[in-house]
Amino acid sequence: xxxxxxxxxxxxxxxxxxxxxxxxxxxxxxxxxxxxxxxxxxxxxxxxxxxxxxxxxxxxxxxxxxxxxxxxxxxxxxxxxxxxxxxxxxxxxxxxxxxxxxxxxxxxxxxxxxxxxxxxxxxxxxxxxxxxxxxxxxxxxxxxxxxxxxxxxxxxxxxxxxxxxxxxxxxxxxxxxxxxxxxxxxxxxxxxxxxxxxxxxxxxxxxxxxxxxxxxxxxxxxxxxxxxxxxxxxxxxxxxxxxxxxxxxxxxxxxxxxxxxxxxxxxxxxxxxxxxxxxxxxxxxxxxxxxxxxxxxxxxxxxxxxxxxxxxxxxxxxxxxxxxxxxxxxxxxxxxxxxxxxxxxxxxxxxxxxxxxxxxxxxxxxxxxxxxxxxxxxxxxxxxxxxxxxxxxxxxxxxxxxxxxxxxxxxxxxxxxxxxxxxxxxxxxxxxxxxxxxxxxxxxxxxxxxx
Amino acid sequence: xxxxxxxxxxxxxxxxxxxxxxxxxxxxxxxxxxxxxxxxxxxxxxxxxxxxxxxxxxxxxxxxxxxxxxxxxxxxxxxxxxxxxxxxxxxxxxxxxxxxxxxxxxxxxxxxxxxxxxxxxxxxxxxxxxxxxxxxxxxxxxxxxxxxxxxxxxxxxxxxxxxxxxxxxxxxxxxxxxxxxxxxxxxxxxxxxxxxxxxxxxxxxxxxxxxxxxxxxxxxxxxxxxxxxxxxxxxxxxxxxxxxxxxxxxxxxxxxxxxxxxxxxxxxxxxxxxxxxxxxxxxxxxxxxxxxxxxxxx
Numbered sequence: 001x002x003x004x005x006x007x008x009x010x011x012x013x014x015x016x017x018x019x020x021x022x023x024x025x026x027x028x029x030x031x032x033x034x035x036x037x038x039x040x041x042x043x044x045x046x047x048x049x050x051x052x053x054x055x056x057x058x059x060x061x062x063x064x065x066x067x068x069x070x071x072x073x074x075x076x077x078x079x080x081x082x083x084x085x086x087x088x089x090x091x092x093x094x095x096x097x098x099x100x101x102x103x104x105x106x107x108x109x110x111x112x113x114x115x116x117x118x119x120x121x122x123x124x125x126x127x128x129x130x131x132x133x134x135x136x137x138x139x140x141x142x143x144x145x146x147x148x149x150x151x152x153x154x155x156x157x158x159x160x161x162x163x164x165x166x167x168x169x170x171x172x173x174x175x176x177x178x179x180x181x182x183x184x185x186x187x188x189x190x191x192x193x194x195x196x197x198x199x200x201x202x203x204x205x206x207x208x209x210x211x212x213x214x215x216x217x218x219x220x221x222x223x224x225x226x227x228x229x230x231x232x233x234x235x236x237x238x239x240x241x242x243x244x245x246x247x248x249x250x251x252x253x254x255x256x257x258x259x260x261x262x263x264x265x266x267x268x269x270x271x272x273x274x275x276x277x278x279x280x281x282x283x284x285x286x287x288x289x290x291x292x293x294x295x296x297x298x299x300x301x302x303x304x305x306x307x308x309x310x311x312x313x314x315x316x317x318x319x320x321x322x323x324x325x326x327x328x329x330x331x332x333x334x335x336x337x338x339x340x341x342x343x344x345x346x347x348x349x350x351x352x353x354x355x356x357x358x359x360x361x362x363x364x365x366x367x368x369x370x371x372x373x374x375x376x377x378x379x380x381x382x383x384x385x386x387x388x389x390x391x392x393x394x395x396x397x398x399x400x401x402x403x404x405x406x407x408x409x410x411x412x413x414x415x416x417x418x419x420x421x422x423x424x425x426x427x428x429x430x431x432x433x434x435x436x437x438x439x440x441x442x443x444x445x446x447x448x449x450x451x
Numbered sequence: 452x453x454x455x456x457x458x459x460x461x462x463x464x465x466x467x468x469x470x471x472x473x474x475x476x477x478x479x480x481x482x483x484x485x486x487x488x489x490x491x492x493x494x495x496x497x498x499x500x501x502x503x504x505x506x507x508x509x510x511x512x513x514x515x516x517x518x519x520x521x522x523x524x525x526x527x528x529x530x531x532x533x534x535x536x537x538x539x540x541x542x543x544x545x546x547x548x549x550x551x552x553x554x555x556x557x558x559x560x561x562x563x564x565x566x567x568x569x570x571x572x573x574x575x576x577x578x579x580x581x582x583x584x585x586x587x588x589x590x591x592x593x594x595x596x597x598x599x600x601x602x603x604x605x606x607x608x609x610x611x612x613x614x615x616x617x618x619x620x621x622x623x624x625x626x627x628x629x630x631x632x633x634x635x636x637x638x639x640x641x642x643x644x645x646x647x648x649x650x651x652x653x654x655x656x657x658x659x660x661x662x663x664x665x666x667x668x669x670x671x672x673x674x675x676x677x678x679x680x681x682x683x684x685x686x687x688x689x690x691x692x693x694x695x696x697x698x699x700x701x702x703x704x705x706x707x708x709x710x711x712x713x714x715x716x717x718x719x720x721x722x723x724x725x726x727x728x729x730x731x732x733x734x735x736x737x738x739x740x741x742x743x744x745x746x747x748x749x
Contacts, residue, residue, distance in 0.1 A: 093564055106712070106713065107712045107713075110495065110712070111493065111716065113495050114494055131715065135493060135494070135495045135496065135715055136493065136495050136496035136499065137495050160609075184671060275582070275583070278604075278607055278696075279582070279606070279607055279695075279696075280582050280583060280604060280607070281581060281582045281583040281585060281586075282583070293684075414713055414714050415714055422697055422698065425696065425697050429696070429697070431697075
């Protein structure tokens with residue numbers, strides 16, 4: 001008996017907690033809408049007062065539980081500059097921030113929600129919103145005061161990542177994309193002083209570099225997953241779904257997509273791609289910069305603004321930020337990433353949390369975070385700010401964002417990205433032809449999109 | 452009769468606690484797990500769950516990745532159970548030899564992996580077997596003792612990745628088998644060996660004809676536990692290979708976990724775990740029935 005029960009105990013312990021508490025809280029406050037969430041208030045508030053700037057008439061003390069997974073540097077800015085400013089504007093509100101580990105964060109969130117100990121508000125990856133909204137973990141925010149104003153002040157693409165099933169479940173906080181980052185020295189070794197403009201030029205440089213030194217790589221794709229591969233796949237003409245995200249067949253397996261994948265496989269067979277494409281060592285940053293005692297061997301990588309904000313002066317002189325080389329349509333299409341602020345259904349202080357969300361998406365704070373951490377603003381005005389122009393690397397990212405594409409917004413995103421990754425991995429490892437791999441993935445993804 | 456009742460009342464409080472804990476932490480999750488497996492289950496809003504009958508089971512039986520995970524689970528048992536057992540017995544016999552000194556030291560060294568955290572050990576092996584020439588094992592096998600012509604991408608190929616998982620699991624389990632057998636060896640009367648040596652039996656023959664038969668109850672116990680343990684294996688795969696490359700090293704447990712906690716597909720995950728539970732039950736049931744009945748009297 002011990003045999004049978006012990007595995008069950010293990011596999012079900014988490015379930016048990018989740019299930020028991022889940023039923024307990026479902027009859028409680030979780031289902032009742034927050035007071036601010038009523039239609040009437042929305043109309044009176046919009047336009048009459050300035051919302052974020054003026055505290056509400058009744059001053060009620062509240063502590064807002066805030067979860068985030070900011071990096072160390074970003075957390076420092078949050079604690080030392082952002083939160084004191086918030087306290088200044090809203091003396092009656094206290095924010096209690098908790099920095100969560102990124103490892104297993106989703107599992108921690110779902111356990112917390114099931115146990116009714118979720119925070120009021122959380123900074124969460126924007127691909128998670130549909131899934132958590134479907135699981136009834138989040139509360140819609142379109143009923144809160146001044147939502148419409150906030151929506152208008154934000155860029156459309158990041159805002160749209162909060163949309164699920166007819167409602168908005170969060171507000172955009174920061175956005176990012178990935179650009180090409182070149183090692184000046186290796187670029188020169190390949191025979192160029194300026195970053196290449198097109199994919200063909202890049203491949204030529206990579207070939208030249210290979211000829212000089214077979215141990216060096218001109219192109220680095222960080223992996224076959226749906227975060228590292230799309231900037232290349234899309235720029236080379238591939239697509240995952242139609243523009244309305246309803247169908248993958250005819251897009252993911254279109255001749256253009258197959259051609260894009262074949263180009264990447266061609267590079268791989270020529271030995272132009274650095275080892276990280278199939279999870280090899282050294283990693284992208286180590287290869288680009290060289291590790292202790294070993295020189296740099298990667299001419300370029302594709303990465304986000306955090307590369308520059310984290311490494312700072314160490315790379316300011318040696319690396320060149322540039323737009324991704326363009327593909328057949330004369331443009332490059334990188335991937336949009338970013339984080340949103342969401343309110344949980346069981347939030348104890350939804351109104352205060354909403355004020356915090358408004359504060360975080362205000363122009364002032366967005367500029368502050370951009371300048372200090374390289375987080376690209378989602379607030380239109382903040383993005384145009386003069387202060388941002390002083391950051392040398394940021395412009396390339398803002399430019400790249402204009403043609404960047406979003407990952408499929410779907411509650412089934414995890415499965416879609418798995419299918420995508422499996423197809424690319426199979427094709428690159430030579431276990432399936434590009435056409436077969438993409439056909440299979442397209443059919444599988446069609447199933448997820450139709451749900 | 453009355454005495455029996457009184458006795459029962461006296462022990463009832465102690466029993467209740469155990470029964471209660473079992474009910475809350477074993478029986479309830481067991482029943483609930485089976486229940487969930489018949490639903491498209493929403494863990495955060497159970498009232499919205501959809502009853503789907505045996506759909507989850509049908510889906511699992513048609514899922515090629517379940518087959519791969521099953522293959523890996525069975526192979527894992529076939530490799531690590533005999534591996535741990537054989538090496539554990541050998542180590543136990545060696546540590547038990549009269550000529551060996553510092554017994555305590557050896558016992559400690561071999562038992563150390565058992566008490567180390569799975570997480571630490573998994574990461575350790577992940578780094579030992581990391582790709583390229585800078586990996587420790589690659590360095591050892593290519594540079595120091597040149598048995599391999601080029602560095603191996605251990606974790607990027609199905610079979611080498613599985614090998615790493617097997618190696619860490621065997622290495623970590625040897626100590627437990629050793630301790631169990633060392634304990635059992637203490638109970639074998641010396642007179643048997645003396646008698647055997649008078650008859651002219653030596654070394655390996657005494658082991659096969661005296662030690663092993665006398666160890667039979669312990670062997671059954673150890674094997675059942677190793678088999679159960681092998682089906683419970685999770686952390687090593689979860690941390691070292693994450694099921695990759697291309698989902699080819701998943702065990703049923705890690706595949707189930709992915710569906711539950713990454714895809715939030717709790718119904719499907721429960722169906723897989725119920726089937727896994729049935730399998731373990733069938734595999735160990737017959738052994739358990741005879742287990743404990745054969746007592747050896749000296």
